[in-house]
Amino acid sequence: NSKVIQTPRYLVKGQGQKAKMRCIPEKGHPVVFWYQQNKNNEFKFLINFQNQEVLQQIDMTEKRFSAECPSNSPCSLEIQSSEAGDSALYLCASSWTGAFYAEQFFGPGTRLTVL
C-alpha cells in the first residue's frame, strides 16, 4: 500500500474556481514531485521540491498553478483559476533523492473534475 497520502481523492470545481490538493510524502523523503495524468494516461511533470525548495517546474506551473512544501506541513498544489483542460488525475510522488536514478513512490492521486 502507498505510504504517500493525497487528499482529497476527488475534487469537483467550476471553471474559474480555485482547486487545492495536498500531499504528505513518505516519511524520510525530502523530495516531492507533482504530475498531471490526463485522460489518455499521459504523465506531465509539473514541479518538484527538495524540502521547501523548488528544484524544477514547467512554465504552466508558473502561471496558474502554485505549489509549496512548507516545513512540518503537507505539500500542496493549487490551481488559481480552474479550466476545463485541468481535469485530470494529479499524482504526488516522493523520493529519498531527486536524482534521475531514484525510484519514485506515488500516492493514489487527486482526481480533479472541472465542470
Add this chain to the structure above:
Amino acid sequence: GDSVTQTEGLVTLTKGLPVMLNCTYQTTYSPFLFWYVQHLNEAPKLLLKSSTDNKRTEHQGFYATLHKSSSSFHLQKSSVQLSDSALYFCALGTGGYKVVFGSGTRLLVSP
C-alpha cells in the same frame, strides 16, 4: 529532447500466454530506465529499473533487458495472470531531477 515511446496503447491476452510490452527511448545521455505498474484506482509503483547494458533484471515474474544499441527496454513475462491487468509505464531518467514517462500500455488479461 529526451523521450519515451510505448507503441501499444492496449494489449489484450488470455491468461497463461507470454507478453512483451515495447519501450524505446531517445536521449543523448546515459539512460536509467524504469517500468512502473498502475492497477485500477491505485498508485503507480515501481516494477523494474536498470541502467546496465545487456543485463536482464527481474521482479515478480516480469523481466526486462536494457539494450543501449537499440535504445530499448521491453517488458516481458512468460505467463500472464489475471492480476497482471493494469497500466504499464516505461520511464527514462537521464540526469538532473526529472523523469520522462511514456504514454503507457494497458494490459488486459482475460480468463
